[in-house]
Amino acid sequence: MLKTYNGMPAAELHGARWHKSRRSNSQGNCVEVAELPGGSVAMRNSRFPEGPALIYSRPEIEALILGAKDGDFDHLIAPN
Template identity: 45%
Template sequence: MELTGAKWRKSTRSSGNSGNCVEVADNLPDVVGVRDSKDPSGPALVFARAAWRAFVTQTKNN
């Protein structure tokens, strides 16, 4: 999947982790991209928006 135009951002909770963070691009139509902040030119995972919402909701509830 082409992620050209993705605007990557780190979570505000990522500070203080010595750079061990993920970045999320949620400005893309229909998908959310996730990548390792230490390797921005490396591979990225792509999730359907509904799957990403379910993941975030479940994570917040645990």
């Protein structure tokens, strides 16, 4: 089994099924996520799919998603 670590090349995550948000724009400004064996979640920059992947635990991803749903990060969105 491959040992995963933050910053490892995303290309080394063989078999990862990468998904991106439906809100991704046509310029490719988005991230992609993949569930890994054991429940961890990898995240990569879609413009650099061979580049580094950040590896998060399931509780970390849950905190991020729930915080985003609650508006905790709305200050990072440019005003329309």
